[in-house]
Amino acid sequence: MRRSNKRIIIIGDVHGCYAELAQLLQELHVVEGQDRVIFIGDLINKGPDSARVWELFQSVRGESIMGNHEWSMLQLLDGNGNRHAKYKERLEHHFGNALPAFVRSVRTWPFWLDLGDYMLVHAGLVPGQHPSETDPWVLTTIRTWDGVGKDLLHPDHPPWYDLYEGEQTVVFGHWAALGGLQRPRVIGLDTGCVYGGMLTALVLPERRFVRVRAQEPHYLKYA
DSSP, rough: OOOOOOOEEEEEETTHHHHHHHHHHHHHHHTTSSEEEESSSSSSSSOHHHHHHHHHHHHOOOOOOOHHHHHHHHHTTTEEEEETTHHHHHHHHHHHHHHHHHHHHHHOOOEEOOOOSSEEEEEEOOOTOOOGGGGGGHHOOBBBBBBBOOOOOOOOSOOOOGGOOOSEEEEEEOOOOGGGGGEETTOOOOOOOGTSSSSEEEEEETTTTEEESSSOOHHHOOO
């Protein structure tokens, strides 16, 4: 990552938590045109107001990598059913006429973002494999690694980051149960805001964390 006075702000899984995102952006004192604001994916679903999260995203000229909830949404709209189908009607209701613009934007989102010293991906990396060689669904859903990629969630298998040996620091989201993760070369940013935890941002180059607490657990109320 090139050194400059410009900050890069990376924000963990928002999941429709509009009020918390608004508070986080205020505490970060985001300066339009000076700060680069990147989301780790999963802006939508589960929480109270995905559409207003999108409005905030646009207001700071945000960027995002693809989360599993955005990828599932595209699959549903393209006629491929999946377990996130329950969210489709609610997204259509809340976004209204803004949904086509949101979908067009999401279709341009990358599945990973290389910042030089840092690699951003929603869920994680296959050990020893560059994300360009990896199935998009794996990049948005992996938690554990079985050696072959058939079962990415098995609790008896090691988490992918225990097997990571790359030089870049990987920044990821997706795994709220971890409550965040801080290692020299691995940073987990999903601190479970939608479940009543916190919404977390990583500020580079100083590698500083800024967090706001959830106003309430949202998921059971809006699921």
